[in-house]
Amino acid sequence: MKAITGLLPWADGDIEYLGKSIRGVKAFDLLKQGLAMVPEGRGIFTRMTILENMQMGAYLRNDNAGIKQDVDKMFGIFPRLKERRDQLAGTLSGGEQQMLAMARALMSQPKLLLLDEPSMGLSPIMVEKIFEVVRTVSAEGVTVLLVEQNARLALQAAHRGYVMDSGLVTMTGDAKDMLDDPKVRAAYLGE
Structure with a gap:
């Protein structure tokens, strides 16, 4: 930033x-x-x-x-x-x-x-x-x-989401789709 x-x-x-x-x-x-x-x-x-x-x-x-x-x-x-x-x-x-x-x-x-x-x-x-x-x-x-x-709040407020790991974008997409993605939910939302 x-x-x-x-x-x-x-x-x-x-x-x-x-x-x-x-x-x-x-x-x-x-x-x-x-x-x-x-x-x-x-x-x-x-x-x-x-x-x-x-x-x-x-x-x-x-x-x-x-x-x-x-x-x-x-x-x-x-x-x-x-x-x-x-x-x-x-x-x-x-x-x-x-x-x-x-x-x-x-x-x-x-x-x-x-x-x-x-x-x-x-x-x-x-x-x-x-x-x-x-x-x-x-x-x-x-x-x-x-x-x-706070990935959940960020994705709930966003139109588009990006996940970064060690400075690299590892995932991108529609924020709602990312909230519903089982991999995202398991890795970043604690589910």
């Missing part, structure tokens, strides 16, 4: 985004092109407020009215963040920090949202909320690339 977003150097290969290679493209330029990421570990600005973190997600935008509208939209999706809008982000629980990281990324109005292990370390109720947002964002037309160890 970090190589895709220009945060780490590439070892090999190429990736196309919007019909063009993104090898060597800076993270800043990828964000301008509509690619946003929620990193593993969340990467929030701990000494900034919730509202300031969200505004940072929109720093490339010039439409103040649209930014305010999107802040209100994020507070509608994540009401817990609205209650604490002036609280320092570093004082939030892990689940609240994950909500904030997602809200900040969505403030950039991405075409492609990369989510790296969004459920890691979260309570079951918080995991369900995060995946509810993933489904909503996808339904609104944002493409979501999700790396997730």
Whole structure:
């Protein structure tokens, strides 16, 4: 994920985004092109407020009215963040920090949202909320690339699934078909 977003150097290969290679493209330029990421570990600005973190997600935008509208939209999706809008982000629980990281990324109005292990370390109720947002964002037309160890939830939220082993794609297909596949169920769903 970090190589895709220009945060780490590439070892090999190429990736196309919007019909063009993104090898060597800076993270800043990828964000301008509509690619946003929620990193593993969340990467929030701990000494900034919730509202300031969200505004940072929109720093490339010039439409103040649209930014305010999107802040209100994020507070509608994540009401817990609205209650604490002036609280320092570093004082939030892990689940609240994950909500904030997602809200900040969505403030950039991405075409492609990369989510790296969004459920890691979260309570079951918080995991369900995060995946509810993933489904909503996808339904609104944002493409979501999700790396997730909880295969069941990932496949339930996805249209297409890929299974990787030691960095190699070992299986790909329609997510629903993969959920119904006895080999996938035995190997990755614990059945």
